[in-house]
C-alpha cells in the first residue's frame with residue numbers, strides 16, 4: 001500500500017515524488033510512456049531552460065494566468081531555491097544565459113531528467129513505466145458513516161470535501177486493467193500541448209468527470225494563423241529582428257490595442273511565429289473571435305518623420321533607378337515585392353517620379369503592415385496549454401482539491417501558465433513542491 005500515487009513522471013510528477021518521499025511518504029509514480037520526462041527532454045530545444053534567475057516579483061510578472069494562486073508556491077520554492085536545489089541537492093551544474101534563462105552547463109536536458117531520476121531512486125520512490133492511468137477512483141463522503149472515511153480531521157472539512165480518493169485504475173505493461181489503492185493521488189499529467197510527449201489532457205478529463213471546475217484549455221505560446229495566405233506563402237522563412245508588433249481587436253464595437261511588444265518574429269507558410277508572436281499568443285486567447293489584427297512596425301526605432309527623411313535620402317541616392325530597386329538598403333529582399341504590391345506604387349517607375357503621396361503611403365506601410373489573424377495553431381505546436389483544472393477549487397498551500405479529499409494537482413494540468421524563459425517549468429517545480437499536508 002502506497003501513501004500516495006503520483007500520476008505522470010514529467011517535471012511536476014518527479015518533483016512531487018521527491019517532495020513527498022523527503023517527507024517520509026511511500027510513493028509510487030505511474031507513467032504511461034516507456035521513459036520519464038519525455039517533454040522535459042525536448043524543452044529549451046533539448047537544453048532545458050529549467051528556470052529563470054530572477055526574484056519573486058519577476059516570476060509573478062511573467063505568469064499569465066492566475067499568478068496570485070502561486071503566492072505560497074513561489075514563497076516556498078522560488079527560482080533561487082530551485083537553482084540551489086538542482087545545484088546543491090541534485091548535483092547539476094547550471095548556468096545563466098541571456099534573459100536570465102537557466103540551463104544545465106552540459107546543455108543537455110537529459111541531465112536534468114537524470115538527476116531527478118537519481119534522486120527519486122535514492123529516496124526509494126517506485127516508478128512504473130508503461131502504466132497508463134485510466135481513472136481516479138473516489139467515493140462520496142457519508143458523514144453519518146464513520147467507517148467510510150476515517151480521517152478525524154474530516155468533520156471540519158465536511159462542508160468542502162464531498163468525496164475522497166481511494167485509488168486509481170490503470171492499464172499495466174501487459175495491457176491489463178488493474179486497481180491500485182491509495183488515499184492520496186497527485187495528478188501531474190500536464191496539459192494538452194505536444195501530445196506525442198504523453199500530455200494528452202487526461203487529468204483535465206478526469207477533473208471534468210469528477211465535476212471539478214475546469215477552465216477550457218486552449219493552445220498558448222503558439223504560432224498564429226494569418227488570413228492573408230498569399231502573403232504568408234511569399235514571405236515564408238523571413239525572419240525579422242527589432243520589429244514591433246501591435247494587436248488590435250474589436251472590443252464592444254471599438255478597435256482596441258490589446259497587446260504590443262518589440263522583438264523577433266518569423267513568417268511561416270500559414271502565418272506568423274517567433275518569440276514575440278509566441279508570447280503575444282498567450283495574451284490574445286480571448287480576442288481570437290474579435291476581428292484580431294496584427295500590425296508590424298518594421299522600423300520601430302525611427303519616428304515617422306525620421307523614417308520619411310530616411311526614405312528621402314534613399315530615394316536621393318537611387319534617383320535614376322526603378323522604384324523596385326530603391327529599397328534594398330531598407331528592407332529584406334523577400335519583403336520588398338510584397339511591400340511594393342501593397343503600396344500600389346508602380347514598381348518600374350523611376351524613383352524621381354514617386355510622388356509625395358506615394359512616399360507617405362509607403363511610410364505608413366512600413367510603420368504598420370497589417371494582417372488579419374484567424375486564430376492560433378493547434379496543441380501539436382503549442383508550447384503550453386492555457387486553462388486546465390481551475391485553481392479556485394484547489395488549496396494553494398497543499399494543492400489538494402477543495403472538493404475531493406486526497407486528490408492533488410501539480411504542474412500544467414492546472415489553470416496556470418507563463419511566458420517563455422523558464423517560467424513554465426518553475427510553475428511545475430513550485431506547485432509540485434507544495435503538494436502534501438496529509439498525515
Ligand SMILES: Cc1cc2nc3c(=O)[nH]c(=O)nc-3n(C[C@H](O)[C@H](O)[C@H](O)COP(=O)(O)OP(=O)(O)OC[C@H]3O[C@@H](n4cnc5c(N)ncnc54)[C@H](O)[C@@H]3O)c2cc1C
Pocket residue numbers: 007008009010011012013030031032033036037038039040042043044045048049050051131132133134188189190191193194197198199200201202203382383384410411412413421422423424425426428
Ligand atoms: C517544445 C517545448 C519546449 C519547452 N521548453 C520549455 C523551457 O525551456 N522552459 C520552460 O520553463 N518550459 C518549457 N516548456 C513547457 C514545459 O515543458 C511544461 O510546462 C512542463 O513540462 C509541464 O510539466 P508537467 O509535469 O506539468 O507536465 P508534462 O511535462 O507534460 O508531464 C506530464 C507527464 O504525465 C504523463 N501522463 C499523462 N497522462 C497520463 C496517464 N493517463 N497515465 C500516466 N501518465 C500520464 C505524461 O506521459 C507525461 O510524462 C516547453 C514545452 C514544449 C512543448
